[in-house]
Amino acid sequence: MIALGKFYLLAILVFLYLPIIVMMAMGFNDSSLYELPFHFTTKWYVALADNSQLISSGINSVVIALITAVVATVAGTMAAVALGRRVIRGKSLLQLLLLPPIAIPWLITGTAMLVFFFWTGIGRGMHALILGHVALAIPYVVLVVGTGLQTIRADLEEAAMSLGSTPVHAFFSVTLPLLAPSILGAALFAFAVSLDQFVISYFLSTPGFTTLPVQIYSAIRKGFTPEINAISTILLLGSMAVIVVFAVFARPGGNRDKR
Amino acid sequence: MPADIPVASTGTPSGVPARRGIPGSVATIALLLPSYAWLLLAVFLPLCTMFVFSFMNATPMGKTPIVFTLKHYQAFYTQPYLVKIAWDSLLMGFWATLSCAILGFFAALALARATTGRVRETLLILILLPFWTNGLVRVFSWTMVLREGGFLDMLLHSVLPDAGSIGFLYTRPAIVLGLVHGYLPYMILTCYIALVTIDDSILEAAESLGARWWTILGKILVPLALPGLTTGAVLTFVPVIGAFMEPRILGGRVGVTMGTVIEDQFTQAFNWPLGAALSFTMLAVVLAIFATFSGVLRRNSGAAA
Numbered sequence: 001m002i003a004l005g006k007f008y009l010l011a012i013l014v015f016l017y018l019p020i021i022v023m024m025a026m027g028f029n030d031s032s033l034y035e036l037p038f039h040f041t042t043k044w045y046v047a048l049a050d051n052s053q054l055i056s057s058g059i060n061s062v063v064i065a066l067i068t069a070v071v072a073t074v075a076g077t078m079a080a081v082a083l084g085r086r087v088i089r090g091k092s093l094l095q096l097l098l099l100p101p102i103a104i105p106w107l108i109t110g111t112a113m114l115v116f117f118f119w120t121g122i123g124r125g126m127h128a129l130i131l132g133h134v135a136l137a138i139p140y141v142v143l144v145v146g147t148g149l150q151t152i153r154a155d156l157e158e159a160a161m162s163l164g165s166t167p168v169h170a171f172f173s174v175t176l177p178l179l180a181p182s183i184l185g186a187a188l189f190a191f192a193v194s195l196d197q198f199v200i201s202y203f204l205s206t207p208g209f210t211t212l213p214v215q216i217y218s219a220i221r222k223g224f225t226p227e228i229n230a231i232s233t234i235l236l237l238g239s240m241a242v243i244v245v246f247a248v249f250a251r252p253g254g255n256r257d258k259r
Numbered sequence: 260m261p262a263d264i265p266v267a268s269t270g271t272p273s274g275v276p277a278r279r280g281i282p283g284s285v286a287t288i289a290l291l292l293p294s295y296a297w298l299l300l301a302v303f304l305p306l307c308t309m310f311v312f313s314f315m316n317a318t319p320m321g322k323t324p325i326v327f328t329l330k331h332y333q334a335f336y337t338q339p340y341l342v343k344i345a346w347d348s349l350l351m352g353f354w355a356t357l358s359c360a361i362l363g364f365f366a367a368l369a370l371a372r373a374t375t376g377r378v379r380e381t382l383l384i385l386i387l388l389p390f391w392t393n394g395l396v397r398v399f400s401w402t403m404v405l406r407e408g409g410f411l412d413m414l415l416h417s418v419l420p421d422a423g424s425i426g427f428l429y430t431r432p433a434i435v436l437g438l439v440h441g442y443l444p445y446m447i448l449t450c451y452i453a454l455v456t457i458d459d460s461i462l463e464a465a466e467s468l469g470a471r472w473w474t475i476l477g478k479i480l481v482p483l484a485l486p487g488l489t490t491g492a493v494l495t496f497v498p499v500i501g502a503f504m505e506p507r508i509l510g511g512r513v514g515v516t517m518g519t520v521i522e523d524q525f526t527q528a529f530n531w532p533l534g535a536a537l538s539f540t541m542l543a544v545v546l547a548i549f550a551t552f553s554g555v556l557r558r559n560s561g562a563a564a
Contacts, residue, residue, distance in 0.1 A: 100302060
């Protein structure tokens with residue numbers, strides 16, 4: 001039974017990773033029509049260097065992800081501390097309000113943003129993308145930091161205060177250092193959410209300002225080329241690296257008791 | 260945790276212990292304001308605006324006078340082809356969710372019962388890793404496998420050199436396959452969380468009393484994993500119903516779903532009110548399905564307890 005279970009897990013992993021590996025391998029194949037036999041080449045990666053549209057959209061993606069990570073982490077951490085440490089009337093309603101950005105299909109949220117930003121004159125482009133991405137990332141930050149906060153005992157802060165510390169000083173010198181891994185994890189999470197976001201970006205980007213996933217999508221719609229495989233490989237490895245760092249810092253599966 | 264706040268604060272709703280010094284309610288509001296103001300501006304106001312738009316007769320761009328109407332919500336009567344598309348989308352969501360549930364439940368079971376320690380931790384991370392990578396890129400990967408002369412055909416031809424193509428890119432099963440690939444990690448995670456808490460002794464007791472494996476599966480494992488299965492199903496079904504990029508890339512011409520129809524209204528047809536009405540209809544259907552399911556779930560967990 002155990003051997004069968006292990007074999008099944010192996011099959012699931014093959015299912016999850018095989019298409020990705022095939023896609024990556026085809027980015028190193030010489031034929032522009034993905035024809036076999038396989039001839040190793042890096043020319044598609046070299047070609048990327050000349051594709052200014054892809055490069056600028058890639059830079060846009062990283063810049064937006066960085067801004068999103070910083071803004072969403074600061075705002076979300078503040079909200080998580082308030083929700084976790086203070087007595088608030090209607091707390092469950094406030095927590096419930098975090099769900100729509102996660103639970104409503106992105107297609108609906110994205111088109112709603114498009115309609116609203118158009119109607120109010122906010123428009124599309126970089127600022128609109130940042131508005132949308134931060135809104136999507138905030139609930140995740142609140143959840144990740146809130147979970148981290150639960151493992152930190154509130155009486156440590158009270159002990160500091162009973163010894164003469166001010167509440168603000170007690171928070172910054174006791175709770176915040178203990179919370180740092182969760183906050184860092186949340187920031188990486190927000191970065192990854194923004195970097196991989198396609199649907200919202202698709203509706204909010206302009207022909208002059210796009211993100212990498214939007215650019216990849218329009219390239220796929222035009223036709224498959226190994227250049228898409230090359231840039232996809234870079235994007236995939238990049239976000240996997242971010243998530244692995246996240247897993248190391250925040251250890252979403254592990255439970256550490258911080259005392 | 261709220262329970263950690265000293266008892267002194269009971270009775271005063273915005274009460275924070277006096278010794279904290281800062282006026283409690285002001286500080287609380289200041290902490291909450293950035294996040295909730297942002298969500299208001301970027302999520303809730305847009306959704307409200309779109310709801311209003313869904314009752315307008317035309318996109319308020321030109322000089323056409325705006326009249327409020329219900330006609331877009333009657334689109335399913337006036338444009339019967341939408342009913343078929345909606346039904347196809349629901350079926351697609353159903354097959355994708357069911358496949359995820361079956362594959363994911365057994366993967367979670369194998370993870371919880373057949374692995375331990377570091378192996379289990381590593382496997383869990385490996386399973387979840389693709390989920391947090393770009394969905395678009397993963398869907399694109401399947402085109403490499405499924406297209407004519409793709410990886411699938413290559414495998415077949417290495418065994419049977421004269422066989423035809425078995426690539427099924429641009430079909431409905433291809434869309435479902437891409438969706439299952441996208442959401443399976445979520446289902447494995449929610450089922451795993453439910454299954455990992457099951458005490459070994461329960462299963463040992465059942466076994467020692469002569470229960471066969473299918474009895475253990477049907478009477479213990481599935482009922483106890485039901486909350487995880489339901490959560491996973493909800494988390495899969497909602498995005499799948501709104502999917503438009505997967506059907507476009509993997510479905511080609513047959514990939515017409517509610518998602519693509521709605522997207523068309525905003526990017527091609529510029530009929531925003533119709534797109535908005537279809538979006539809210541879809542949202543209502545999704546919510547109705549959840550309401551039904553949560554009732555079933557509550558009854559089941561009540562019976563188990």
